[in-house]
Amino acid sequence: MTDNRPLCALTIAGSDSGGGAGIQADLKTFAAHGVHGLSAIAALTAQHTRGVTAVHVPPPTFLRAQIDACFDDFRIGAVKLGMLATAEIIHAVADALAYWRPPHIVVDPVMVASSGAKLLEASALDALRTRLIPIATLITPNIPEAELLLNRRIVDGDAASAALEALLELGAASVLLKGGHLAGERMIDRLAAGDLRAQFVHTRLDVEGHGTGCTLAAAIAAHLLRDQALPEACAHATDYVHGALLHAYRPGRGGVAVLNHFWRT
Numbered sequence: 001m002t003d004n005r006p007l008c009a010l011t012i013a014g015s016d017s018g019g020g021a022g023i024q025a026d027l028k029t030f031a032a033h034g035v036h037g038l039s040a041i042a043a044l045t046a047q048h049t050r051g052v053t054a055v056h057v058p059p060p061t062f063l064r065a066q067i068d069a070c071f072d073d074f075r076i077g078a079v080k081l082g083m084l085a086t087a088e089i090i091h092a093v094a095d096a097l098a099y100w101r102p103p104h105i106v107v108d109p110v111m112v113a114s115s116g117a118k119l120l121e122a123s124a125l126d127a128l129r130t131r132l133i134p135i136a137t138l139i140t141p142n143i144p145e146a147e148l149l150l151n152r153r154i155v156d157g158d159a160a161s162a163a164l165e166a167l168l169e170l171g172a173a174s175v176l177l178k179g180g181h182l183a184g185e186r187m188i189d190r191l192a193a194g195d196l197r198a199q200f201v202h203t204r205l206d207v208e209g210h211g212t213g214c215t216l217a218a219a220i221a222a223h224l225l226r227d228q229a230l231p232e233a234c235a236h237a238t239d240y241v242h243g244a245l246l247h248a249y250r251p252g253r254g255g256v257a258v259l260n261h262f263w264r265t
Contacts, residue, residue, distance in 0.1 A: 003075060005074065005075045006036055006075070007035075007075050007076070007077035007078075007225050008035065008036045008037065008038050008070075008074045008075060008076050008077065009030050009035045009036070009037055009038065009076070009077065009078045009079070009080065009218070009221050009222055009225055010037075010038040010039070010040065010067075010070050010071075010074075010076050010078070010079045010080070010102070011023055011026035011027065011030075011037065011038070011039050011040070011079075011080045011081075011082065011218060011221075012039075012040045012042055012063075012067065012079065012080070012081050012082070012084070012093055013026060013039075013041075013042055013043075013080070013081065013082025013083050013084075013108075013110070013214065014041070014042055014043035014044070014045055014055075014082060014083030014085070014110070015041050015043065015044050015045060016045055016047050016211070017044075017045060017046055017047050017048070018047045018048040018049055018210075018252065018258075019251075019258070020049065020210040020211045020251075020256075020258035020259070021047075021210055021211030021213075021214045022045070022082060022083060022211070022214055023039050023041060023082075025211040025214040025215050025218065025259065025261065026039070026080055026082065026214055026215075026217075026218040027039060028215075028261035028262070029214075029215050029218035029219050029222065029240075029261055030218060030221075030222055031261075031262075032240075032261045032262050032264065032265070033219065033222035033223070035222045035225060035226075036074075038070045038074055038076070039066075039070075040063060040066035040067045040070060041058065041063070041066065042057070042058075042063055042082075042083060042084050042085070042089050042093070043055055043056065043057050043058075043083050043084075043085050043089075044056040044057075044058070045083075048252050048254065049210060049250070049251070049252030049253065049254030049255070049256050049258070050252070050253065050254035050255075051254075055085065057085050057086055057089060060088045060089055060091070060092035061092075063089060063092055063093070064092050064095070064096055067093070067096040067100070068096065068100075071096075071100045071102075076100070076102050077102070077103055077104065077224075077225035078102065078103065078104040078105075078106065078221040078222070078224050078225040079097065079102045079104065079105050079106070079221070080106045080108065080217050080218050080220075080221040081093065081105065081106070081107045081108065081132065081136075081217075082108050082110050082214055082217070083110040084110075084124070084128070084132075085124065086123070086124050087123045087124045087126070087127040089124075090124055090127040090128055090131055090132060091127060091131060093132070094127075094131035094132055094135065097135060098135070103224075103225075104137045104138075104221060104224040104225065105135060105136050105137050105138075106136070106137060106138050106139075106140065106217045106218075106220050106221040106224070107132050107133065107136040107138070107139045107140070107217075108139075108140045108141075108213050108214060108216075108217035109128055109132075109139060109140075109141050109145050109149065110145075110213065110214075111125075111144070111145050111148055125148065125149075128149075129149065129170060129171075133170055133171050133172050134171040134172075136172060136173060136174075137173060137174065137224065137230075138172075138173070138174045138175070138176060138193075138220060138224075138230065138234075139167070139172050139174075139175050139176070140175075140176045140178060140213065140216060140217045140220070141167070141175070141177060141178065142177075142178040142180060142181055142213060143160070143177075143178070143179065143180075143181035143182060144181060146160075146163050146167060146177055147163075149167065149170065150163055150166050150167065150170075152166075154182075155182075156182065157179075157182065157184075157188065160177055160179060160182060160188075160190060161190065163177060164177050164190050164192045164197075165192065167192075168192055173193070174191070174192060174193035174194070174230060175190075175191070175192050175193075176189055176190070176191050176216075176220070176234055177189065177190045177191075177192075178213065178216070180204075180212070184204070185203065185204055186201050186202065186203060186204060187201070187202045187203075187204050188200070188201050189201075189234070189238055191230075191231065191234050193230050193231070196230075196231065198231050198234070198235075200234060200235055200238040200239075202238065202239075202242045205242075205245050205246060207245055207248055207257050208255060208256045208257060209244075209245045209248055209256065209257055209258075209259055210256040210257065210258050210259070211258065211259050212241055212245065212259065215240075215241055215244060215259055215261065216237055216238065216241045219236070219237035219240050219241065220233050220234055220237040222237075223236050223237060240264075241259070243263050243264065244259035244260050244261055244263050245257075245259060246263070247259075247260035247263035248260055
């Protein structure tokens with residue numbers, strides 16, 4: 001019997017009360033790509049454009065109930081993982097995904113907020129390495145996150161290329177290493193998947209964006225859900241984020257700008 005339900009994308013991440021990152025950015029990104037978005041909230045943040053003031057992590061059993069409810073009723077073609085603050089939460093998510101086995105898992109290893117606030121407990125780092133990286137279709141660390149995962153500095157393009165290979169050695173099927181934290185007029189995101197190596201280059205914009213990592217991972221998930229090959233999904237997603245940054249706006253009193261997720265409409 002044909003199942004006519006549309007494919008959906010699920011985000012398992014933290015909620016941003018300021019609406020610029022996390023679950024809120026993911027759902028807006030899914031909507032901008034014509035995909036029905038589902039959410040399982042792994043953390044609640046008291047957050048605005050000036051920083052994170054508090055974090056509350058719900059019980060892992062409640063997070064598992066959210067995930068199970070989504071998979072029980074919807075056809076999920078891709079899952080995007082964001083802020084998972086504790087080892088217990090990571091294990092709960094990994095167990096759920098091992099049970100439901102979605103076609104694509106995009107892991108944005110959120111560890112530190114733009115404000116500098118730590119969003120990942122130290123004890124969770126090993127759980128991230130051992131439970132999530134091996135099951136991911138793609139991981140999308142930025143430079144500071146890659147440094148934490150590898151326990152080494154990444155200071156330039158050569159070091160970034162070497163880090164890309166080291167991240168694959170951790171067991172990742174594919175890696176998109178974001179280059180926004182490296183100096184230079186161009187932003188270079190580096191992709192490694194099997195024998196494939198690719199770069200996505202964009203002019204650096206004079207704007208401090210909020211929610212760029214969340215948005216990029218969610219956009220890639222939306223493209224993978226539509227059966228795009230990984231290089232094309234990453235190319236389209238990086239172009240989308242660049243446009244959203246180009247049209248970013250400042251709804252709060254802080255210096256960071258919120259991406260315009262619907263800049264194409």
